[in-house]
Amino acid sequence: MSTGVIKKVAGPLVTATGMQDANMFDVVRVSEQRLIGEIIEIHGDEASIQVYEETSGLGPGEPVESMGVPLSVELGPGLISNIYDGIERPLEEIRKLTGNNLKRGVEVPSLDREKEWKFTAAVAAGDEVEAGDVLGTVEETVVVTQKIMVPPKIKGIVKEIREGCYKVDDVIAVIGTEQGDKELAMMQKWPVRVGRPYQKKLAPNKPLVTGQRVIDTFFPIAAGGVAAVPGPFGSGKTVIQHQLAKWAEADIVVYIGCGERGNEMTDVLNEFPELIDPRTGESLMKRTVLIANTSDMPVAAREASIYTGITIAEYFRDMGYSVALMADSTSRWAEALREMSGRLEEMPGEEGYPAYLGSRLAQFYERAGDVISLGKDNREGALTVIGAVSPPGGDISEPVSQATLRIVKVFWSLDADLAAERHFPAVNWLKSYSLYLDDMEKWFNESVKQDWMKCRQEMMALLQDESELDEIVKMVGIDALSPADRLKMETSRSIREDFLHQNSFHETDTYSSLKKQYMLMKLILGYYKEAVDALEQGAELNPIISLPVREDVGRFKYVPEEGMESEYNKIKDEIHDQALKLLRKEEL
Known part of the structure; x- marks a missing residue:
């Protein structure tokens, strides 16, 4: 072990001399209080150490001891249901030892030794x-x-x-x-900074089903894929991640609260044990690992937290499980990176972030994937990573958002205007995208229905047409539109309000199976097809728009899964019958 003494203290950055035998990324113990830290730079016998605990009261001349090993996590029984800080210290065990306020220098094993x-x-x-x-x-x-x-x-x-x-x-x-x-x-x-090995990485060709219509139908993420959720304050990033943690078809959930507000993390800690996993009937915590590193915790530990989380996730992936990792938010992690870089006096890049911001983000996201694990039985495991990004003022042209978008293949753009209109999830359907669509088209068409992707494209075309028509309406008014265009506007409103809007607090609407999503798509498009036919055969626009069956279509999303088949057939027949009555000028 290499031992030295403190030369300088600058917030979480400590410079120590006499460390010529230490290595990069070695774990060190700083001062008599044995604060934990990690070497992040070496010049001769001088080492720069980021300390994962509060450094107030430290001064030059105090001892520093290198442990001779890199920052590592303990992997084994006891991880599930546990709540850790950014460097895998069990917060509940620390609370039992020191009370509600964390004390410095506490040494508690990550896994219970008794x-x-x-x-x-x-x-x-x-x-x-x-x-x-x-x-x-x-x-x-x-x-x-x-x-x-x-x-x-x-x-x-x-x-x-x-x-x-x-x-x-x-x-x-x-x-x-x-x-x-x-x-x-x-x-x-x-x-934690080394990805766990595997035999080979597979092509992402099947979705991680989330039960959220705007995601599964319009912008699906592959099992083993990566997604970014950028959005301004109040646009629903955390709620989307909670919904995915609750409902995504993953065996294990790793949730990293990286620099988030303490009250949001408290919500997670209180909510998850009470949530019943729909697949098992047990508490959601029985398949969850939480890493809580709130904004008031030492900033350096924030930088380590996402590596700690993804290493734990890789461990369960290696067992053959499907793992969903939520990082909320990578912007706070990047801010920690910027602070440490500034204290190291490195040349700043754009907006003060270090020049290596993009490569560090890539190192994190590239550890996701659908892989064949080591071992003779060729287990297949998937690690899906969903990272929230909190751009200042909602401006996604800032460096963290842009660096993230260059790496990820799914972009769910949260919109402050939609959130203000109480449209949740506030995913903007014109700005978001998924580059996995082509890879997964075959899966959707074979596993759900043959015309799944065709229906999706028809609905997307209507929404894009609505956007263009909306510009005309704003300039010259809705009366300037032809009846066919007004029908497009009305059907698009139905897509937005009945399909894309989803109530996460409604016991039925909070989760929508792929079969139910398909049925709702077919009902909306079925109405549109009948309405276009009626219009072409001389029917008036207003009666078409006012068909009573449209209310039934809107309420279909609240129909429980067990009764949806009969309700679907009933509404489908009703659409056809009411359109015929309209043409015959019969009373509806």
Whole structure:
């Protein structure tokens, strides 16, 4: 271990001398209080250290000790349902030790060393194993079974395997390798800045179904894909991420509150244990890991929090699970990067952000993917990353938004005007996009209905036409439009209000299955087709617009899943019948 002394303290940045034997990204303990930090720059025997705790009271001459290992997380049973800070310290355990106000220099293991877990072996003595092979399983919660895997770079013969109840650091297997016997516990450590290895990355060709109509139908994200949610204050970024955490078809959720307001994080901590997972009937927390690094916590730990979160997510991905990671928000993380860069006196880039902002963002987002994990059984796991971006004043031309957009393939543009109109989710359908659409067209057409993508394109065309017609209306009034164009405007209003608007607090409308989304699309387009036919056969526009069945179409989204089939058929027939009566001038 390398030891030195403090030379200078500048907020969370500490400069120490006598550190010539230390390495970049080594974890260090600073002063007698043993504050935890990480080396981020070395010049000769001088090391610049970002300290993950409050540095007030530190001064020159105090000792600094390098631990000789990079910042790493502990991976094993006990992660699920836990709440960590940005460097994987369990906040509940720290609270038991120190009370509600976190004290400095507290050393608490990330995984409980006293709790025993029941380990069930999946291999026997004499079996040959390699990196990624499953040694056995532990039922972590009623929802999640954790697979205990052979760590990377280990290959050999199982000499001993133990079954029963053990602590995370007890030896449960002995592997005979070319370098000698290796004792393995249920827990392994992994450096957070290094992506976990896998066999190969697959093409993203199936969606992560979220139950949110504007996302699944218009701008879907692939399982293993990356998405950005930029939007100004109050536009609903956090609510969208909460909805995805609750409803997305992911086995595991990792939620990183990176520099967010404390009250928002409190909402998450209070809400998630009470939410019932619709697929399992259990609390959502039983498949969730929370990382809470609020805006009043030390800024340097914010920089580490997204790496901590994505390493934990990769660990579950390696088991063959589908993992959804929410980072809220990467703008706060970039601000921490900017602050540390300024204290290091690096040459600033655009708006003061460091020149390496884009590459750091890419390093984070590129760790997402649909992969074949290590191991002989070729498990497929997916890690989907959804990052919120909080551009100042909602201006997405700022560096963090632009650097993010160059990396991600899905862009859900949140609109302050839509939020002001109480249209939620406030995703602007004209500015948003998904580059996964072509890859997933085959999946949607085969798994839902053959004309899914055709219906989506028809609805998108109507919305784009409405935007152009709206400009004419603003200039010369709606009377200047032809009946056909006014019908387009009216149908587009139905798409906006009945399809795109979704009430996250309504017990039925909060989640919409793909089948239900398809039915609602067909009802709206079915009305439009019948209305166009009636118009061409001489019907008046106002009676067409005022057909009573339109209210039934609007209410279809509130119909429970079990009754939607019969209601759909009833409304579809009603659309046709009312259009015929209109042409025959019969009373509706």
